[in-house]
Amino acid sequence: MAGVGTAVGGLFDRSADRYDRINTAITFGQDRRWRRWAARSAVRWPGPRVLDACSGTGLVGLEAARLGARVTLADVSPGMLARARERATARRLDVSTCLVDLADPQAAAGLLDFDAITLAFGLRYFDDPAAVMRRLAAALRPDGELVLLEAVLPDGGLVARGASFYFFHVAPRLAVLLGGRRELYDRLTASVRSLGTAADVADVLAAAGFDVVRRRRFVGGLVIGVVARRTRGTVAG
Numbered sequence: 317m318a319g320v321g322t323a324v325g326g327l328f329d330r331s332a333d334r335y336d337r338i339n340t341a342i343t344f345g346q347d348r349r350w351r352r353w354a355a356r357s358a359v360r361w362p363g364p365r366v367l368d369a370c371s372g373t374g375l376v377g378l379e380a381a382r383l384g385a386r387v388t389l390a391d392v393s394p395g396m397l398a399r400a401r402e403r404a405t406a407r408r409l410d411v412s413t414c415l416v417d418l419a420d421p422q423a424a425a426g427l428l429d430f431d432a433i434t435l436a437f438g439l440r441y442f443d444d445p446a447a448v449m450r451r452l453a454a455a456l457r458p459d460g461e462l463v464l465l466e467a468v469l470p471d472g473g474l475v476a477r478g479a480s481f482y483f484f485h486v487a488p489r490l491a492v493l494l495g496g497r498r499e500l501y502d503r504l505t506a507s508v509r510s511l512g513t514a515a516d517v518a519d520v521l522a523a524a525g526f527d528v529v530r531r532r533r534f535v536g537g538l539v540i541g542v543v544a545r546r547t548r549g550t551v552a553g
């Protein structure tokens with residue numbers, strides 16, 4: 317039977333060709349800024365080993381590679397990874413790719429000893445986010461850092477309320493008008509609702525053995541950036 321990861325992977329496979337273009341259109345190009353922040357946060361000294369988990373087409377991982385990191389792109393969707401490889405070749409960037417279902421503890425067990433892990437807009441696709449975060453913590457070297465970017469339910473404020481209305485009601489329709497698959501954007505908004513607020517994400521990180529060292533809020537807190545350090549002795553769950 318196909319697992320959760322493979323079902324989501326199939327959905328992204330069918331969207332790989334348009335995914336980046338639609339993202340940039342519905343965020344008015346802001347998504348590039350968020351992803352650049354994530355890549356820069358992961359590359360703080362020359363040549364770190366970086367795992368871009370749920371890499372998709374490699375928007376964060378390829379930027380980290382451009383900044384000098386040795387990058388592995390990991391995703392459950394062969395179509396998204398194929399797109400990432402095409403982009404790497406076009407930019408003459410040398411990266412590794414790994415087709416993996418991060419919801420599967422056995423499949424993820426071979427990922428080890430990274431200096432940093434980036435996870436951009438991937439956490440919300442997991443039924444058990446804390447288990448995945450524990451798995452990712454175990455893939456980091458001790459004191460290694462996780463850089464998380466995620467859309468969350470904002471906790472108030474005028475900008476956040478406006479951004480939230482746009483995100484939940486306008487952006488999905490716009491994405492479909494631009495040729496996106498309705499099921500993907502329905503899933504996107506549902507998954508943000510089920511992941512919850514920035515405080516819920518902080519609880520997930522704490523439960524997985526991460527200490528938050530830095531936070532960023534984008535668009536009034538609808539998108540959050542978090543840098544968190546693996547505490548010593550974290551064990552995969």
Ligand SMILES: C[S@@+](CC[C@H](N)C(=O)[O-])C[C@H]1O[C@@H](n2cnc3c(N)ncnc32)[C@H](O)[C@@H]1O
Pocket residue numbers: 320321322324325328351369370371372373374375376390391392393396416417418419420435436437438441
């Ligand atoms: C919204 S996209 C984000 C992609 C990329 N990080 C970015 O910033 O554009 C989510 C990605 O998570 C991947 N994904 C979802 N479930 C996964 C799983 N169980 N294991 C690995 N990757 C998964 C999808 O295939 C998709 O490429």
